Amino acid sequence: MRLLDLPRYPLAQLPTPLEEAPRLSAALGSFRILVKRDDLTGVALGGNKTRKLEYLLGDALAHGATVILTEGPVQSNHCRQTAAVAARAGLRCVLVLSSAEERPSPQGNLLLDHLFGPEIHLVRTREERARLLEQLAQERAERGERPYVIPTGGSTPVGAAAYVRAALELVQQLVERQVHPTRLFLASSTSGGTHAGLALGTKLLGDPFRIVGVAVEHDAATIRERVVALANETAATLGLAVRLAPADVLVDDRWIGPDYGVPDASTIEAMTLAARTEGLVLDPVYTGKALAGLIGHARAGEIEPGETVIFLHTGGAPALFAQAGELAHFFAAGDTVAS
Incomplete structure (x- = not known):
């Protein structure tokens, strides 16, 4: 291609x-x-994530996705932009974010995440992020949704x-x-x-x-x-x-x-x-x-x-x-x- x-x-x-x-x-x-x-x-x-998301979102829509799932640290630029472009395209969005704090302050990227309205899950480590992301995608597929999973950074x-x-x-x-x-x-x-x-x-x-x-x-x-x-x-x-x-x-x-x-x-x-x-x-x-x-x-x-x-x-x-x-x-x- x-x-x-x-x-x-x-x-x-x-x-x-x-x-x-x-x-x-x-x-x-x-x-x-x-x-x-x-x-x-x-x-x-x-x-820089906007450029990547043009192609990732295009691919998601081409596959009939109804929900975008991605993960990153609590101040992830990628997650902030993914939540925004999902809203723009009319798709649901799920973010799995890791933070050493149990209740991180809603500042910076996290504040914007909440503003764009995705479903947010907080975990402690990168390994937990990956496991939960896979679990959430599977749960949504079992419900009849069409999940599109984007790994860290859209890379x-x-x-x-x-x-x-x-x-x-x-x-x-x-x-x-x-x-x-x-x-x-x-x-x-x-x-x-x-x-x-x-x-x-x-x-x-x-x-x-x-x-x-x-x-x-x-x-x-x-x-x-x-x-x-x-x-x-x-x-x-x-x-x-x-x-x-x-x-x-x-x-x-x-x-x-x-x-x-x-x-x-x-x-x-x-x-x-x-x-x-x-x-x-x-x-x-x-x-x-x-x-x-x-x-x-x-x-x-x-x-x-x-x-x-x-x-x-x-x-x-x-x-x-x-x-x-x-x-x-x-x-x-x-x-x-x-x-």
């Missing part, structure tokens, strides 16, 4: 902008930064295909501007869908730039293995002969910080620098760590003067508000009080 043959439910505002970031560039050195604004895809405060070959298309969109923008970047930085995790789709898309186009996945969890080898496998599954789904090898996928795991979803000083510095130079809002889970990786490469001299690099802004701003208390102490020292 070719990319154009995949069922698609149009949702996103495309193409997303490709913006210059001159003040951020000047703050980091004599190279050029362009920001691909996939935080502006439009639905439910935007983000299936159908979902990853959206970022093959995004690679084509981005390269067209670059050709129109006659810009030749050397690399693209993005947040990468074990769900791997965005990274896999982009890696496959750029491979098809002759590798016009190198993709640098900045790990936000686990280690580089684990993420690389997942990205390669998913990219090749996506290629098979699309009927493509090309395949990726581990050497085709670069993952840098030096900016994970204390844990998944937990920022450190480098994440906060990146978020602050983006905000105070370009007015960009990054999150402490994904994009803050991805920009910290870009900054780290720049300071280590790994980005040469005159290079052009792309930063993929994948969204996730609601998670910033969910961590307001934890983040407050990073900024308190700089507060001033009028006399």
Whole structure:
């Protein structure tokens, strides 16, 4: 099946902008930064999951689905957007969310989840999420419903295909501007869908730039293995002969910080620098760590003067508000009080 043959439910505002970031560039050195604004895809405060959900929802409707089921951590961007697009398509939605807290505060993505009206189930661990998701899907099928299950992050070959298309969109923008970047930085995790789709898309186009996945969890080898496998599954789904090898996928795991979803000083510095130079809002889970990786490469001299690099802004701003208390102490020292 070719990319154009995949069922698609149009949702996103495309193409997303490709913006210059001159003040951020000047703050980091004599190279050029362009920001691909996939935080502006439009639905439910935007983000990279909207692109994937166009194809996942299209596939669900093509299979006659009546209810969408998915899972993720309590501040999942994917779950927030899935609930929104299910409402938009008139489908019921079930979310299975994990939280260390028995009654997590309805802030950030969780607040928006409740707003969109899905059925929400709370568990403690990722393993419990997967088990309960399977159980709930089976129960609904036994009732005569038609469940469509989306795994973590929408990272299936159908979902990853959206970022093959995004690679084509981005390269067209670059050709129109006659810009030749050397690399693209993005947040990468074990769900791997965005990274896999982009890696496959750029491979098809002759590798016009190198993709640098900045790990936000686990280690580089684990993420690389997942990205390669998913990219090749996506290629098979699309009927493509090309395949990726581990050497085709670069993952840098030096900016994970204390844990998944937990920022450190480098994440906060990146978020602050983006905000105070370009007015960009990054999150402490994904994009803050991805920009910290870009900054780290720049300071280590790994980005040469005159290079052009792309930063993929994948969204996730609601998670910033969910961590307001934890983040407050990073900024308190700089507060001033009028006399």
